[in-house]
Amino acid sequence: xxxxxxxxxxxxxxxxxxxxxxxxxxxxxxxxxxxxxxxxxxxxxxxxxxxxxxxxxxxxxxxxxxxxxxxxxxxxxxxxxxxxxxxxxxxxxxxxxxxxxxxxxxxxxxxxxxxxxxxxxxxxxxxxxxxxxxxxxxxxxxxxxxxxxxxxxxxxxxxxxxxxxxxxxxxxxxxxxxxxxxxxxxxxxxxxxxxxxxxxxxxxxxxxxxxxxxxxxxxxxxxxxxxxxxxxxxxxxxxxxxxxxxxxxxxxxxxxxxxxxxxxxxxxxxxxxxxxxxxxxxxxxxxxxxxxxxxxxxxxxxxxx
Amino acid sequence: xxxxxxxxxxxxxxxxxxxxxxxxxxxxxxxxxxxxxxxxxxxxxxxxxxxxxxxxxxxxxxxxxxxxxxxxxxxxxxxxxxxxxxxxxxxxxxxxxxxxxxxxxxxxxxxxxxxxxxxxxxxxxxxxxxxxxxxxxxxxxxxxxxxxxxxxxxxxxxxxxxxxxxxxxxxxxxxxxxxxxxxxxxxxxxxxxxxxxxxxxxxxxxxxxxxxxxxxxxxxxxxxxxxxxxxxxxxxxxxxxxxxxxxxxxxxxxxxxxxxxxxxxxxxxxxxxxxxxxxxxxxxxxxxxxxxxxxxxxxxxxxxxxxxxxxxxxxxxxxxxxxxxxxxxxxxxxxxxxxxxxxxxxxxxxxxxxxxxxxxxxxxxxxxxxxxxxxxxxxxxxxxxxxxxxxxxxxxxxxxxxxxxxxxxxxxxxxxxxxxxxxxxxxxxxxxxxxxxxxxxxxxxxxxxxxxxxxxxxxxxxxxxxxxxx
Numbered sequence: 138x139x140x141x142x143x144x145x146x147x148x149x150x151x152x153x154x155x156x157x158x159x160x161x162x163x164x165x166x167x168x169x170x171x172x173x174x175x176x177x178x179x180x181x182x183x184x185x186x187x188x189x190x191x192x193x194x195x196x197x198x199x200x201x202x203x204x205x206x207x208x209x210x211x212x213x214x215x216x217x218x219x220x221x222x223x224x225x226x227x228x229x230x231x232x233x234x235x236x237x238x239x240x241x242x243x244x245x246x247x248x249x250x251x252x253x254x255x256x257x258x259x260x261x262x263x264x265x266x267x268x269x270x271x272x273x274x275x276x277x278x279x280x281x282x283x284x285x286x287x288x289x290x291x292x293x294x295x296x297x298x299x300x301x302x303x304x305x306x307x308x309x310x311x312x313x314x315x316x317x318x319x320x321x322x323x324x325x326x327x328x329x330x331x332x333x334x335x336x337x338x339x340x341x342x343x344x345x346x347x348x349x350x351x352x353x354x355x356x357x358x359x360x361x362x363x364x365x366x367x368x369x370x371x372x373x374x375x376x377x378x379x380x381x382x383x384x385x386x387x388x389x390x391x392x393x394x395x396x397x398x399x400x401x402x403x404x405x406x407x408x409x410x411x412x413x414x415x416x417x418x419x420x421x422x423x424x425x426x427x428x429x430x431x432x433x434x435x436x437x438x439x440x441x442x
Numbered sequence: 443x444x445x446x447x448x449x450x451x452x453x454x455x456x457x458x459x460x461x462x463x464x465x466x467x468x469x470x471x472x473x474x475x476x477x478x479x480x481x482x483x484x485x486x487x488x489x490x491x492x493x494x495x496x497x498x499x500x501x502x503x504x505x506x507x508x509x510x511x512x513x514x515x516x517x518x519x520x521x522x523x524x525x526x527x528x529x530x531x532x533x534x535x536x537x538x539x540x541x542x543x544x545x546x547x548x549x550x551x552x553x554x555x556x557x558x559x560x561x562x563x564x565x566x567x568x569x570x571x572x573x574x575x576x577x578x579x580x581x582x583x584x585x586x587x588x589x590x591x592x593x594x595x596x597x598x599x600x601x602x603x604x605x606x607x608x609x610x611x612x613x614x615x616x617x618x619x620x621x622x623x624x625x626x627x628x629x630x631x632x633x634x635x636x637x638x639x640x641x642x643x644x645x646x647x648x649x650x651x652x653x654x655x656x657x658x659x660x661x662x663x664x665x666x667x668x669x670x671x672x673x674x675x676x677x678x679x680x681x682x683x684x685x686x687x688x689x690x691x692x693x694x695x696x697x698x699x700x701x702x703x704x705x706x707x708x709x710x711x712x713x714x715x716x717x718x719x720x721x722x723x724x725x726x727x728x729x730x731x732x733x734x735x736x737x738x739x740x741x742x743x744x745x746x747x748x749x750x751x752x753x754x755x756x757x758x759x760x761x762x763x764x765x766x767x768x769x770x771x772x773x774x775x776x777x778x779x780x781x782x783x784x785x786x787x788x789x790x791x792x793x794x795x796x797x798x799x800x801x802x803x804x805x806x807x808x809x810x811x812x813x814x815x816x817x818x819x820x821x822x823x824x825x826x827x828x829x830x831x832x833x834x835x836x837x838x839x840x841x842x843x844x845x846x847x848x849x850x851x852x853x854x855x856x857x858x859x860x861x862x863x864x865x866x867x868x869x870x871x872x873x874x875x876x877x878x879x880x881x882x883x884x885x886x887x888x889x890x891x892x893x894x895x896x897x898x899x900x901x902x903x904x905x906x907x908x909x910x911x912x
Contacts, residue, residue, distance in 0.1 A: 189744065191784040196874070198787060198910045200747045200780075201706030201739025208650055208700045223874075223910040230619070230643065231708075233652040233700045238645050239616075251524050261875060261904070279521040287525075315517065361873050362836045388786065390835070 161296045164207050164237070166215035166225065167194055168412040169275040170246060170288075172420045174214060176310045177289050181299045185210070190414035191388050194220060195265070195360065199227035208232040210242075212295055214288065217245025218252055218272035241295055247272050249287040250280040253341050264358025275411060277342035278318045278425060285310060317422055322347075325429050327436055332378045334371060334403070336363075336385035336394055339410065343428070352378055355385075355393045363393040375401045382435035386410035404435045563612030563620075564906035568671045570604035571900055572597065578893035585684070586888040587823065587849020587857035591763045592687015592719045596885075597677060597897060603628040604899065605670055607638060611906070617646040623669075638669075639691065654696040659689060660712055661698070662735050662753035663797055664776040666690055672911060674793070674831045675867050676881045676897045680845040681799045681825030685772055687719035687763065690755070692731060706739040706749075716757055720770050720801075723760030731757040739912075744784055749912060750777045761808065765854070766819055768805010774798070778912070782833075788874075790833050799825040807854040821850040831867075841867045845885075859889040876902040 161182040165171035171186035178184075185206040188194050194216075197203075207213065207228045215221050229238050236242040252270025259268055274280045289307040293300035329348040333340075336355045344351055353374055357367040375383070375397060383394045383405045391407065398405035408428050409418035417427035574597040576583075583596055604627060611621040623639040641656030661667045665682060666689055678688050694714035701707035716723070716730015724730050733756070739749035755772040762770075775798045782791025800822060807819040825848065831841035843865045849857035863885035871877045881897045 189784060192786050193788065196786075196788040196910065198747075198912045200741070200785075200912045201737075201749050202741040202747065204700065204708075205704055205706040205740070208706075209702045219907070222907045227909040227911060230645075230652075231700070233647065233650045233698060235646040235648065249526050251526055261873075265874065277524070279524050282521055283525040318517070358873075388784070390789065 161292070161299075162209055162211045164210035164213045166213065166221050167275070169281075169421060169424070170214040170216070170284075172412040172424075173281065173285055173288065174292075176421065177285060177303055177306050178292055178299070179302070179306060181296070181302055182292070190386075190409060190411045190418070193388050195223070197221070197224045199224045199231060203228050204231045207237065208234050210234065210237050212242050212244060212291070213237045214244045214246070216247050216272050216274065218247035218269040218274075219267045220247070220272035241291065244288060244291050246284045246288075247274050250274055250283050253345060254338070262358075264356070265360035271338065271341050273339040274342050276340055276428070277346045278314065278321065279346060280342060281421065282311065282314055282318075285314070313422070317425065321425050321429050324433065328381065328429075328432055331381035331436065333381050334375050334383045334397065336383075336389045339386060340384060340408075347432075349381070352380065355383070355397065368393060368397055371397055372400050375403055382406040382432065384408055387414035404438050406431050406435045408432075561612070563610040566609050566611075566903060566905040566908060568605075568607045568609075568669075569900075569902045569904070570606050570671060571602065572604050572676065572897055573601050573899075574895060574897040575599055576893050576895045578887075578891050582891075583893065584888055584891075585680075585847070585861050586859045587855045588680075588684040588847055588861065589764045589855065591684075592689075594678075594683030594686075594688045596893070596895070598629070604901075605638075607669075607671075609639075613645065614642065617644060619643045619645050650700040650702060652698050654698070655694075657691060657693045658696065659691040660714070660733055660755070661696065661710060662690070662733050662755055662772075663774040663799075664749070664751065664778060664795065665797070668911065671901055671903070672908075674829065674839070674841050674869075675843055675865060676879060676899050677865075679797070679825075679827035679829075679843065680847050680861065680863055681797065681827055684823075684825055684847055685720060685799050685801050690718065690720070692716065692718050692721070694729075694731070704740075706737070708735075708737045710735050714757075716759070719763045720755070720766075720772060721757040721759050722762030722766075725758040725760055730759070731755065739778075741785075745781055747780045747785065747912070748778065751775070759805070761810075763810070765807050765810045766803060766805055767808065768803065768819065770805075771802045773800040773802075780912075787833065788836055790835050792833070793831045794829070796828040797826065801825075803853070809854075817854045819853045821853045823850050823855075824848040837871055839869045839871075841869075843867075857888075861885070861887045863887075875904065876900070 163174055163182050163184050165174055165184055165186045167188055168186050168190055171184050174182065174184050187203050187206065188197055203224070215225060247269065252272070252274065255270035256263070256266045256268065259266060274284070285307060289303050292303045325347050330350065332350045332352045333344070334353040334355065335351055338351070338354050338359055340351065343349070353371050355363040355368060355371070357364055380401070380403045383397050383403055385391065385394045385405065385407055387407055387409055391405070394405040397403070407415075408431055409415045409424055412418050412420060412424050414424070415427055418424040576596060576599055580596055580599055605625050606627065607623055607625040609621065609623040611619070614620045620642045621639060622637070624635065625638045626633065626635050628634070637657060639656075639658045641654050641658040644653045647653060659667050665673065665678065666686065670678065670689070682688055692714035694712055696710060696712040698708060698710035701709070712733040713729050714721070714731035714733070715728050716725055721731045733753065735751060735753035737749060737751035739747070741747050753774045753776075757770050758768070759770060760767050776796070778793065778795045780787060780791060780793045782789070801824070802822050803819050805819055807817045809815040825846065827843055827845045829841060829843035831839055833839040845863040845865070847861045849855065849860055851858070863883055865881060865883040867879055867881040869877050869879045877900070879899045879901070881899070883895045885893045885895070887893060
């Protein structure tokens with residue numbers, strides 16, 4: 138009984154302390170969407186980013202701090218396509234926040250764009266497959282732009298008072314982004330048609346945009362850790378294909394890629410994968426600046442040999 | 443080694459020099475120049491679009507978006523063709539007009555074809571089996587001060603089917619979510635099926651409240667609400683076995699509230715029928731058990747996460763499984779601390795967990811085997827465990843657990859000896875969905891006996907993706 142009174146008291150206190158004109162609170166599952174929200178809304182919203190570039194977002198746990206963040210969100214912005222299947226539904230149910238369970242309070246980026254690698258057969262013998270296609274869409278700036286447009290509309294819907302700001306910031310972002318895309322595409326021209334080996338199949342959208350061919354993955358099946366036998370089987374194809382690089386994300390174990398690099402002479406490159414993945418990737422622009430320049434660096438070092 | 447590799451690469455580079463790939467080395471080949479020119483044309487087109495967009499932007503409406511999409515720009519067309527159509531983005535309200543209309547019809551709907559099965563719930567199946575060997579005859583096993591109750595006995599010798607379960611879950615409508623978990627296990631060669639959990643949850647209560655009704659595991663302590671297949675050890679700690687019959691679940695109602703604070707703060711209470719141990723006999727007109735719980739947790743830097751809680755279970759029992767009739771109050775304090783570089787627990791880290799139990803009885807004892815024998819039962823017993831699991835990487839982890847029970851000095855189960863147990867485990871995971879575990883334990887259940895046990899266990903999960911609970 139005492140506890141019930143205490144709970145009621147806490148609840149009343151919480152309600153009373155809520156300012157009348159509160160900013161829209163947004164929970165972003167991944168740093169790239171946090172950065173995009175900043176581009177679109179600046180200081181008009183409060184953004185909590187749930188994960189960092191040094192974390193593998195497939196395997197996040199529904200930890201207490203995340204439950205607390207989701208509890209107070211008006212909108213969650215996540216990748217979707219089952220990338221967060223292990224933890225986001227858990228966070229939503231544990232937080233008891235009805236606003237973001239479905240409807241306008243839930244924004245899934247991958248649902249806004251066409252996804253690649255949608256499996257025709259769903260069988261976990263093929264590893265941790267995602268029925269809605271490969272979820273790692275943030276590495277294609279074209280898709281990022283589509284997400285930006287749809288996300289901006291959602292912000293305006295939820296927070297009509299700032300709609301004009303959101304529209305203006307989208308126009309500004311769009312201009313800068315299109316210009317940057319042209320620049321990146323021009324810089325990346327030498328990469329077209331080159332071959333890469335990846336740690337996990339998280340780069341398909343980048344390759345699709347740049348015209349790069351993926352010839353192998355260090356994981357024998359998606360989400361199955363690299364094995365010695367599988368790595369050994371990659372040596373010949375990596376050596377014989379004039380391979381540009383062995384690509385891994387900032388959060389991934391560097392050892393398998395280094396092992397293969399040592400045996401093939403093909404450089405292992407750590408790409409940021411999302412905002413915060415290296416010093417240069419402070420925002421979405423930096424993410425692609427860094428990604429392109431690191432791939433070009435690999436191209437040059439390969440050529441130097 | 444390094445130099446020979448270097449020369450080998452040199453040779454390869456020289457040998458393939460006329461080929462197109464080597465062209466990337468020198469930016470002067472025709473292909474290269476064409477590619478660069480193409481990119482330059484793209485850049486100029488984009489620039490043109492920006493100028494147009496900038497002009498439109500001064501009008502300050504949604505026009506800029508439309509302006510960039512309207513003209514035939516190769517880059518813009520390319521972008522538009524990647525957008526999901528309004529059908530795909532079921533949640534995309536106010537899709538932005540022209541972008542969507544230019545998109546090719548995509549089939550993003552992902553299995554939402556019609557048919558009677560389209561609304562089938564998510565099904566997940568846990569398959570679990572084990573082999574155990576005990577040095578002590580399991581029939582002769584007795585725990586000083588703590589009668590064996592519920593599922594709290596040691597595992598049987600030899601092969602056995604562990605708790606294999608199938609779970610169905612889905613949203614019921616816009617306000618409710620439902621879950622049903624059925625189990626199958628064998629006990630000494632006999633198959634048992636049962637309804638482990640069957641509950642509905644509200645999904646739409648305001649202000650962080652949620653309500654659960656049906657049969658479910660109580661949210662007291664840490665492990666109690668977790669299904670056994672998420673545990674780090676093959677069996678539950680002795681305290682869970684002794685005070686909750688392994689795990690307390692019953693038919694009832696739960697109200698939970700999460701505070702709107704940056705620290706995770708959860709309060710709740712439950713009312714249960716009071717049929718299962720430590721309760722019995724569904725007293726108080728079938729509301730024999732009530733619980734209260736509070737949990738608090740958060741991060742400490744980017745490498746540490748923690749969760750702590752206090753809980754209380756109060757029940758009135760009539761002829762409970764251990765022969766008790768009267769009032770039982772059980773207090774639990776739990777704490778979990780996880781350390782992992784950048785919070786990537788699946789790639790390596792440490793989990794420390796401890797729970798402390800205080801069991802307070804006020805009533806009478808009637809021996810279930812000889813009900814004529816009665817005695818007063820008025821006293822306290824305690825139990826605790828401390829476990830640490832070190833995860834090397836995605837594949838391996840190793841863990842140690844210490845269990846201790848403190849018996850009562852008086853009453854029907856008075857004992858001067860306090861049981862204890864050491865357990866160690868080694869787990870190998872092929873993927874997130876399967877594991878094989880080896881567990882060794884050394885136990886002293888009473889002053890006279892000791893038991894050394896070895897268990898090998900497999901545990902798999904198929905179907906819908908399980909939750910990564912903290």
